[in-house]
Amino acid sequence: MSIEPSMRVEDKLFYNRYLVDTGRPHIKVRPHAKPSPQLLSMLKACPARCYELNEGGQVEATVDGCMECGTCRIICEESGDIEWSYPRGGYGVLFKFG
Amino acid sequence: MIEEKFDAIVVGAGMAGNAAALSMAQRGMNVLQLERGEYSGSKNVQGAILYADMLEKLVPDFRDDAPLERHLVEQRFWMLDDRSHTGLHYRSDDFNEDKPNRYTIIRAQFDKWFSQKVREAGATVLCETTVTELARDANGKVIGVRTDRRDGEIRADVVVLAEGVNGMLGTRAGLRERPRPEKVALAVKEMHFLPRETIEARFNLKGDEGVVIEAVGTISRGMTGMGFIYANKECISLGIGCLVADFQRTGETPYGLLDRFKRHPSVTPLIEGSEVKEYSAHLIPEGGFKAIPQLYGNGWVVVGDAAQLNNTIHREGSNLAMTSGRIAAEAILQIKSRSQPMTPQNLVLYKKKLDESFVIKDLRKYKDMPALMHTRSQNFFLTYPQLVSKAMQNFLRVDGTPKIEKEKLTLKSFTRVRSRSGLFGDAFGLMRAWR
Ligand SMILES: Cc1cc2nc3c(=O)[nH]c(=O)nc-3n(C[C@H](O)[C@H](O)[C@H](O)COP(=O)(O)OP(=O)(O)OC[C@H]3O[C@@H](n4cnc5c(N)ncnc54)[C@H](O)[C@@H]3O)c2cc1C
Ligand code: SF4
Numbered sequence: 164m165s166i167e168p169s170m171r172v173e174d175k176l177f178y179n180r181y182l183v184d185t186g187r188p189h190i191k192v193r194p195h196a197k198p199s200p201q202l203l204s205m206l207k208a209c210p211a212r213c214y215e216l217n218e219g220g221q222v223e224a225t226v227d228g229c230m231e232c233g234t235c236r237i238i239c240e241e242s243g244d245i246e247w248s249y250p251r252g253g254y255g256v257l258f259k260f261g
Numbered sequence: 262m263i264e265e266k267f268d269a270i271v272v273g274a275g276m277a278g279n280a281a282a283l284s285m286a287q288r289g290m291n292v293l294q295l296e297r298g299e300y301s302g303s304k305n306v307q308g309a310i311l312y313a314d315m316l317e318k319l320v321p322d323f324r325d326d327a328p329l330e331r332h333l334v335e336q337r338f339w340m341l342d343d344r345s346h347t348g349l350h351y352r353s354d355d356f357n358e359d360k361p362n363r364y365t366i367i368r369a370q371f372d373k374w375f376s377q378k379v380r381e382a383g384a385t386v387l388c389e390t391t392v393t394e395l396a397r398d399a400n401g402k403v404i405g406v407r408t409d410r411r412d413g414e415i416r417a418d419v420v421v422l423a424e425g426v427n428g429m430l431g432t433r434a435g436l437r438e439r440p441r442p443e444k445v446a447l448a449v450k451e452m453h454f455l456p457r458e459t460i461e462a463r464f465n466l467k468g469d470e471g472v473v474i475e476a477v478g479t480i481s482r483g484m485t486g487m488g489f490i491y492a493n494k495e496c497i498s499l500g501i502g503c504l505v506a507d508f509q510r511t512g513e514t515p516y517g518l519l520d521r522f523k524r525h526p527s528v529t530p531l532i533e534g535s536e537v538k539e540y541s542a543h544l545i546p547e548g549g550f551k552a553i554p555q556l557y558g559n560g561w562v563v564v565g566d567a568a569q570l571n572n573t574i575h576r577e578g579s580n581l582a583m584t585s586g587r588i589a590a591e592a593i594l595q596i597k598s599r600s601q602p603m604t605p606q607n608l609v610l611y612k613k614k615l616d617e618s619f620v621i622k623d624l625r626k627y628k629d630m631p632a633l634m635h636t637r638s639q640n641f642f643l644t645y646p647q648l649v650s651k652a653m654q655n656f657l658r659v660d661g662t663p664k665i666e667k668e669k670l671t672l673k674s675f676t677r678v679r680s681r682s683g684l685f686g687d688a689f690g691l692m693r694a695w696r
Contacts, residue, residue, distance in 0.1 A: 210542035232542040233427040253389030261368035
């Protein structure tokens with residue numbers, strides 16, 4: 164059944180095809196002691212849940228499941244919290260339906 | 262470095278880029294199109310409704326071989342509270358015509374077909390290539406692009422920026438602003454597969470007839486946003502989008518909203534038993550007329566979502582993208598045929614032509630709508646849907662209460678939640694923005 168209550172996003176991402184550019188993440192979080200409100204909002208706003216809090220209280224990004232929507236760029240690039248670019252040509256998410 | 266110099270470089274192979282590249286190549290221009298995805302469409306997400314008229318202007322016989330899903334015979338608008346929907350349905354057999362007006366499509370498949378037309382017209386299409394930078398000369402004129410593939414530049418007389426809503430190149434080059442959180446929506450979407458007969462039975466369709474449902478209400482939890490359900494041949498596209506600023510403000514998650522939408526008692530029966538095959542996300546420009554940036558400059562023009570040419574009120578985007586791409590191409594062709602340079606003085610022709618088209622006329626009509634929806638989102642997306650549902654229940658439930666008392670009760674519930682002047686103000690604001 165498709166309508167299970169609150170399926171985990173991580174599992175949803177398994178539907179998708181990705182070509183991961185190993186060792187070359189296209190989004191980088193600037194090292195920080197305490198995350199800015201913008202960075203913290205990404206814990207919820209990223210539709211692929213790429214942003215997570217580590218034990219030290221910093222925000223980390225694992226962008227393997229990134230759908231390249233640009234939401235984190237819109238929220239966090241201006242404040243310098245992240246460095247955002249597209250993956251290299253051909254890499255990243257590959258939508259079959261879109 | 263590619264030694265050859267092109268008449269035009271088109272960045273992006275979405276709706277706008279394909280339209281521009283096709284129009285220029287059809288008339289003999291030497292065009293290079295660059296796309297970062299593995300194929301045209303592999304990075305693109307849409308609902309999706311295709312508007313026939315705008316494509317017909319580019320590919321008159323597209324119905325012969327384009328991957329179309331269903332032609333639309335019915336549109337439903339739903340206002341939802343947590344347990345009900347109040348709907349407006351319009352269905353007409355007139356839409357079962359020889360040349361239907363609107364179709365559902367699957368974007369990745371459609372874009373592949375569109376890109377094939379571009380190649381057949383003679384353009385050079387290079388996929389798996391991300392353009393990283395615009396190349397400029399000492400006077401700041403755009404003279405080409407740099408990519409992640411080769412060292413050096415690829416040159417052209419003019420660069421058509423069809424890079425979509427995120428618009429990284431244009432913003433990096435300072436040609437326009439990065440979209441602001443209150444001017445873009447984030448949409449998430451799933452593809453639900455079901456047997457054809459099941460879809461036809463559930464949506465009351467025969468053959469290739471199709472239906473679209475657009476839903477507003479408590480599903481967006483007071484944020485400016487909308488849910489959508491589109492019937493394709495063997496699958497259903499289902500998604501929801503809300504302003505990025507609202508996600509930021511409320512801490513709601515996009516997948517959380519999508520799940521709630523799917524579990525709404527009016528929605529669940531439509532997708533029950535389906536197999537999900539994709540989960541996608543994309544931004545939609547929502548700033549409207551007031552967010553349109555400078556559209557042309559020294560050696561460049563910008564088209565489609567990158568130029569915020571998107572009509573949220575009517576859920577139109579790809580047709581504005583195709584039209585702006587085609588119009589930019591026509592302006593460039595005209596300038597080239599007079600052997601004139603691609604300067605701002607000449608490229609202003611693109612803007613002039615666009616101003617005369619439905620693209621700018623429609624966006625101008627709704628210029629105040631985005632701000633209104635944003636500042637009063639609680640009223641439009643939470644309060645009213647709940648009140649309407651209450652009023653409908655009150656109207657329909659037969660329980661011995663005299664009708665006059667029922668009406669009083671309904672009116673009271675409206676004025677209690679939203680004062681008379683508040684109601685009047687919302688209606689007036691809406692009317693003024695609509696005109
Ligand atoms: C969920 C959703 C539902 C929608 N529903 C509808 C609908 O029903 N009807 C409708 O008409 N519109 C709809 N739209 C809007 C429509 O999708 C867009 O308006 C339209 O796709 C814009 O076309 P475009 O060519 O400007 O941009 P896009 O289609 O986004 O294309 C941009 C292209 O540029 C490429 N690119 C970007 N940067 C680079 C770079 N640096 N180098 C190389 N390539 C690059 C991208 O990979 C992409 O292929 C919807 C949008 C969404 C997100
Ligand atoms: S681009 Fe979108 S999907 Fe990717 S990390 Fe940013 S918010 Fe998440």
